[in-house]
Amino acid sequence: MSTSATEREPRAAESAPDRGRTPRRGWSDLPSPLRHLLFAALALAAVTGLLLVTGDLTALRMAAVGYTMLAVAGLQLLTGGSGQVSLGHGAFMMIGAYTMALLVLNLPMLPLAVNLVLVVAVAVVAGIAVGAATARLHGPYLAGATLILAVGLPGLTHRYHEVFGGSNGLTVHTAGAPPFLQGLVSDSEWKALVVWTAVVLALAVLATISTGRLGRRMRTVRDDETAAAMSGIPVGGTKVTAFVIASAAGGLAGGLQVYVLGTATPSMFTLALSLTLLAALVLGGIGSMWGALWAALAVVYLEIWLSDAVRAFDLSKDVENNLPIVLFGVLLILVLRFQPLGLHGILQRLRALLRRAR
Amino acid sequence: MDHFVDLTLSGLASGAVYAALALSLVIIYQATRLVNFAQPAIALIAVYTAATVAPLTGSYWVGFVAALTVGAAAGALVERFVVRPIARVSQLNGIIVTLGLLLVAQGGVGMIWGNEQHGFSYAFDFVGRPSPADVFALVSVAVVAALLFCLYRFTPLGLRMRAAAFRPEAARLSGVKVGLMLTTGWAISALIASLAGMLAGPPFISPNVFDIVFVYGITAAVVGGLDNPFGAIIGGLLVGLGMSYVSGYAGPELATLTALALVVLVLSVRPDGILSRPTARKV
Amino acid sequence: MRTTMNTARRGALAASLALALAATACTGAGEVTDSEGPDLSVSTGVTDDAIVIGTHQPLTGPAAAGYMSISRGAAAVFEHVNEQGGIHGRQIDYRVEDDGYDPARTIDVTRQLVIEDEIFAMFGGLGTPTHGGVVDYLNDEGVPDVFPASGALSWNNAEEHPLTYGWQVDYTKEAKIQGEYIVENFPGQNVGYLFQNDDVGEDSQEGLDQYLTDEVVTRQHYESEVPDLSAQVAELKRSDAEVVVCSCIPAFVALAMLEAASSGYEPQWVVSSIGGDTATLQGLLATFTEGTDAEEVPADAFLDELIITSYMPRVEDPDDEWAAYFIDIYEEYGEGDPITNTHIYGMTQAVMFAQVLMSAGPDLTRQALIDALEEQEWQGPGAVPFSSSGGDHGGHQGAYIVQYQEGGNMEVLQEARVTDRDGGPIEEVDFTPLSPEELVFHD
Structure with a gap:
């Protein structure tokens, strides 16, 4: 079931730009925020349609695609946009996740929208702190500092065991579908819908930033810091801002994850998560927002598919368990070897081929 | 007071291991300016080679030599056939491709040797404070750092390697075989990573054994500064001692936070590490 | 579902979804309503064969x-x-x-x-x-x-x-039995705890502390992600703990034993069932007794006299x-x-x-x-x-206690006893499992 559903998914998402293309002139004349909002509405409609015809498992995985995509998109703005390579993006997800869990536990009467706003606020503060601490760092120094951030932060949950629940973390119950929809929409489908609503709104904001003045500034800083400074761009400020935006996106993603999964533990936010996010970003394609979607699909589905594929063969347990990891690594290497722009690059090339054939 | 001595000695012992990994990162940075996740992969291949060869031949040292040889060869091959074509495009892609290599190595080791933990011997007796094994770690790391320092400062090979890494076009024009220099840099770095693996592996090895050690290795490298092999040593010992004292006096759950605090503190004062040359960097 | 649902109904559903989304934004995220229990009279996953x-x-x-x-x-x-x-x-x-x-x-x-x-x-x-x-x-x-x-x-x-x-x-029951055994058999000796810093350690201490009070000289913990026990073992040694209760998984039991051996510290180890798998411990430690007198039985030098609580059959x-x-x-x-x-x-x-x-x-x-x-x-x-x-x-409901003897044999020190997780007593029981032939678990 999951296979059929997921084959449909990229197509459903793909349909959005197609629809957008018809009134091409009018479309690009719209002011950028409005254009991105419209786009978001279309994406949401596509997701809703997909949810209505699939089951709970797909709903859970689509929700995962949603929040992973948001986290990757934030990282994209930071790394692709401002050129700062962060190996610790999982730390921001963790901050968002624990904020969400603590809010639900301690203030259960607060509406979800308020929780999400508070999650973003906390993540923004964290982003300012990290961004300010790392603004002067470059290259491997920044990578090393963010790496140790992702590894060190979970230590806090052990130190303040009473607050964060140690290695067992926090378990929360979040409200599902409202009563009058029961029977029509399951809790999981409902939560997936809520996640995607928040995600597409946030993505619209990210896209607006990326195409706007701030985005241009970031790219100038990325390409040449000296030139950027000479043309009057506040280099430090721009870099910190990029961190703040990435942190907000990551935090919101973590908050949404807890909303869906109902649990936040240190073992969810390991070094492996941070590295996977960055690897997926590059695999998906760092140059385009679409890359974040392919990245999220890869994170959620690739390992499932690979495991299923491997099981079709009669292999020893050691091989069966580890082969998916090897295949993922090989795929990563091959894609980067032959298409540095990632999966999005491959798709673009395919599209160009199709157009020429036509 | 005894406790302090104990903590100091164990901090020095683990610091030596971090320093060894940091050293291998310094070489890679000198040679290719990459944060290299293939280092733990190479260390992993090296220790599993040793764990296979040593029992077969009955000699730890045959295994040791085999590990270093296989590790260095793996490093050279990986550079020539995997990393070079990809890292040329962008530094980020270079990082990601080394991550891919790490996954392949971890999965491959799991496929061949299983995900269980295996006992893995020290080079020398581990009994005593400091034990002969600890002394061996410290001494070998110091020797390697000194050799590297000489290589880069006093030999034409070292000069060419640096030139190839930092000014590849200029180096090529003046007759340096840039590709060969890169491969050499990777081979040396992989050799040191293999040594680090042999020091960090005991007592137990498993496919994920170097994940956390490598993080501390990077920490040590950036704290010490990537320009200078002695920076790696200082960084490694600082991280090792700091984590040991904090574990002992405040609680082991703070060990990783200590490393984080150390990075923040040092880099906020010296963004290029302790032993950086303040004026050397151009934006 | 796709074919039966007509456009109008879908439109209505979409509209109500939009309304409900707005409503979700305003009701408490943590306010959960209880639903009735699920239907259990089903045989999901069961076919004829x-x-x-x-x-x-x-x-x-x-x-x-x-x-x-x-x-x-x-x-x-x-x-x-x-x-x-x-x-x-x-x-x-x-x-x-x-x-x-x-x-x-x-x-x-x-x-x-x-x-x-x-x-x-x-x-x-x-x-x-x-x-x-x-x-x-x-x-x-x-x-x-x-x-x-x-x-x-x-x-x-x-x-x-x-x-x-x-x-x-559960960790508390097992620890109570350990605590009682230590009080009865090692009276007056200093006891140190070494535990994994999660529910294993927390629940174990709760049980141990019901029996051990003034004897406890130090409590050391470790994080399962950080494979280093040097500081902890140094502190156990410094506090002069003669009995060390290790509520740890096997890798950390082995690590603790190596650390202790390297600093010449020889306490009486008491290990709970999760860590007391001597077959695994031998596998991990065998390398470190090669070439010593105890070469014939791997890791004997480390495991000798190790006390273990257990509730299953044992492979030894x-x-x-x-x-x-x-x-x-x-x-x-x-x-x-x-x-x-x-x-x-x-x-x-x-x-x-x-x-x-x-x-x-x-x-x-x-x-x-x-x-x-x-x-x-x-x-x-x-x-x-x-x-x-x-x-x-x-x-x-409880555990029995065994001790590793030189050469790899296990000696039963105390037959099975049961208890509760609270302050209840620890009681002896008379329990003999059926043999594999007698127990009915397949056709």
Whole structure:
């Protein structure tokens, strides 16, 4: 079931730009925020349609695609946009996740929208702190500092065991579908819908930033810091801002994850998560927002598919368990070897081929 | 007071291991300016080679030599056939491709040797404070750092390697075989990573054994500064001692936070590490 | 669904979804309404010739090293059961999903097992943080959650989780028995604790502290992600702890012993069942006794006189009927790796699960399984009484104590005793498990 559903998914998402293309002139004349909002509405409609015809498992995985995509998109703005390579993006997800869990536990009467706003606020503060601490760092120094951030932060949950629940973390119950929809929409489908609503709104904001003045500034800083400074761009400020935006996106993603999964533990936010996010970003394609979607699909589905594929063969347990990891690594290497722009690059090339054939 | 001595000695012992990994990162940075996740992969291949060869031949040292040889060869091959074509495009892609290599190595080791933990011997007796094994770690790391320092400062090979890494076009024009220099840099770095693996592996090895050690290795490298092999040593010992004292006096759950605090503190004062040359960097 | 739903209805649904989204934005996110219990009179996952059961286990990642063997042991037993004709003519289809010990993945694979694989029951889901994330889901969906592989106290909560049945002796019960034994047999000696900094350590201390008070000279803990015990062992040595209670997993028991050996510190180790797998410990430590006098029996020098609490058959005791039986089964159906007590853990679980499936009868429904669990009179292979009825889903109720002797033999120091997790007394019991031939767990 999951296979059929997921084959449909990229197509459903793909349909959005197609629809957008018809009134091409009018479309690009719209002011950028409005254009991105419209786009978001279309994406949401596509997701809703997909949810209505699939089951709970797909709903859970689509929700995962949603929040992973948001986290990757934030990282994209930071790394692709401002050129700062962060190996610790999982730390921001963790901050968002624990904020969400603590809010639900301690203030259960607060509406979800308020929780999400508070999650973003906390993540923004964290982003300012990290961004300010790392603004002067470059290259491997920044990578090393963010790496140790992702590894060190979970230590806090052990130190303040009473607050964060140690290695067992926090378990929360979040409200599902409202009563009058029961029977029509399951809790999981409902939560997936809520996640995607928040995600597409946030993505619209990210896209607006990326195409706007701030985005241009970031790219100038990325390409040449000296030139950027000479043309009057506040280099430090721009870099910190990029961190703040990435942190907000990551935090919101973590908050949404807890909303869906109902649990936040240190073992969810390991070094492996941070590295996977960055690897997926590059695999998906760092140059385009679409890359974040392919990245999220890869994170959620690739390992499932690979495991299923491997099981079709009669292999020893050691091989069966580890082969998916090897295949993922090989795929990563091959894609980067032959298409540095990632999966999005491959798709673009395919599209160009199709157009020429036509 | 005894406790302090104990903590100091164990901090020095683990610091030596971090320093060894940091050293291998310094070489890679000198040679290719990459944060290299293939280092733990190479260390992993090296220790599993040793764990296979040593029992077969009955000699730890045959295994040791085999590990270093296989590790260095793996490093050279990986550079020539995997990393070079990809890292040329962008530094980020270079990082990601080394991550891919790490996954392949971890999965491959799991496929061949299983995900269980295996006992893995020290080079020398581990009994005593400091034990002969600890002394061996410290001494070998110091020797390697000194050799590297000489290589880069006093030999034409070292000069060419640096030139190839930092000014590849200029180096090529003046007759340096840039590709060969890169491969050499990777081979040396992989050799040191293999040594680090042999020091960090005991007592137990498993496919994920170097994940956390490598993080501390990077920490040590950036704290010490990537320009200078002695920076790696200082960084490694600082991280090792700091984590040991904090574990002992405040609680082991703070060990990783200590490393984080150390990075923040040092880099906020010296963004290029302790032993950086303040004026050397151009934006 | 797609074809039957007309456009107008879809439009209406979309509109109401939009309204409801707005409503969700305004109602409390943590205000949850209770729904009624699920229907258990179903036989999901049961066909005429098969029963599909599932589990989540760490097969890759850092935790795999310690825990993979559990599902391998269980798989061997189920294969054996199937070879004997299965259970009331049905073969057991045991599906193991890898969660890498990451709760987010546990939730994903558990849904996959429940929704896609349509498992009849969850069997032996491993880990406290991981299984903790799905225990509500399984109970809400009406999926029997049988024998989670962890000693957390929270599985035994029949009111909140009526379908969850604990299995492992919980950490507090086991620690009480350790505490009493230490007070009685090592009076006046200094005791140090070394524990894993999660529920293992927390619950264990709760039990130990009921018996040990002034004797405790230091409490040291470790994080399972940080494989370094030098500071902890140095402190234990400095505090002059003569008895060290280690509530640790095998890798850290071995590490602690190496650390102690390297600083010439020789306390009396008392290790709980999770870490007291001497077969695994020998595998880890054998390298370090090569070339010494104790070469013939690997790791003897470290393990000699080690005191262990236990509740299962033990692989070190091949005279035990169950141990011999398991060794034979793993020889035939295993993965070729040497059998350890960690394998025995999964094998014992599997035999008990097969046994209760037999008791549930040929007309298998989830309710029938629950009824069988509630009515089962357990007689092994575990070596202590087992509880799965009357609101007590606690599983094994106590432990016996053994000591490792030079040469690899185990001597029983204290026969099985049972207790509760609170302040109740520790009592001797007279319990002998049935033999493998007598116990009915396959056709």
